[in-house]
Amino acid sequence: MVIPVHDLNPARTTPWVTYALIAANVLVFLFMPGLAGSVAGDSSLAQSCHLHAFLDQYAVVPSELIHHQMPRLVPTGEVGLGANGPGCVLGPPDYDKSPPLSVLTSMFLHGGWPHVLGNMLFLLIFGNNIEDRMGHVRFALFYVACSYAASYGFALLNDDSTDPLIGASGAIAGVLGAYLVLYPRVRVWVLVPFLVFLPLRLPAWLVLGFWFVLQAVYSSGQGVSDAGTVAYAAHVVGFLAGMLIAWPLKPGTTQPPEPRGLLFGRRARPSW
Template identity: 45%
Template structure:
């Protein structure tokens, strides 16, 4: 039987002392990949706007997931869902994803362990992108981003830390920084993703389905892997919760 107070204390001490290396490494890698991409604005492309758009399109095709090409059995098709996890389409896309990973990744990594968390992140992200590609198997639109993997982290966090609290900003509350239980913030986020996926139509756009699949996969993994005894029910605070959007 787990000692909930000591478990919460260990998680907080570990997260605030040395930091979670896998979470920080994932953030650093995603940022580095974006900075050296033609999307960042730091890499000069000669030939004007048309050449820049061509370079960006080629970059996405090389490193992203193209659903209609994912099932040809080539090495590129097999690796594409992994490489796509580290590619983002804009600064806003990158910063939004990294903020959520920064807020919720530390405690999830500490609970799972570094190696398991890394495998969990990559595996769930791969499955989320694969599910989206399967649902839009004839699409030629490229899919990139870490949203599916980060959604899995959110799902696991909800199961493992149902009473953690984070500081959140909601637009319908005039963006006032108010403290909410993490489960309330995450369920609200999940419902928004589900509703957006339902209303997205038949063609691909923002990969809301990947978000939903990632979140559900992460939650179910934590439930199956750790069971009810592993849930930290004391009102622990998410280590980076003061920055939660």
């Protein structure tokens, strides 16, 4: 797929929420237990068990999110010797997990450097303009709402899945959907992998539309991705949620309030 690197759409305000989200995602990734060794390729069984226990506690598990039932046995983070040799020990959970709140924690967890850096690249390029349009507080609420929509949408389609669901992709997909609605004609510099990375300047509707179609194809099982296990359905739901929420802000869909004051002998018009 194409890799966006820059959009020709300067923001009027500093995107503090976007920067804060990027910083939080990177910091949480750096301090995730057991992940450093696995990323470097030399993870031990103890590190793997510790990471599995951490994800089971803080990541979204679709079956838990839909049925609100915790499993009787979960990874404890310890290594034990079983019938098939060394493995991760299972035991009763020693914590109370709220499946709805796990959506908030899982959106800051990532499974590797390509995962976190790819997500943050998309958020950096497209998030600043959506925050500029919505305002800081509303953008933060919008980001969280898209994450919940993506997580619950995926869980409804996979209500028997016990695999942890992590990453900010659902929320960022919502940002992309909002960008497509609000700035479809903005030009975006992208790198297209064709023998070498070929730089092209393409309209946002083409870049984001192609991205969405690709996610929809993969989510239907009609394509195979090299990225491994990816919750493509969550991307699709998050993207559609972002489009729906941003639609009232689309130019021409709402009428600006009638100005009351005069400016230099002419009616002052609100800026949009």
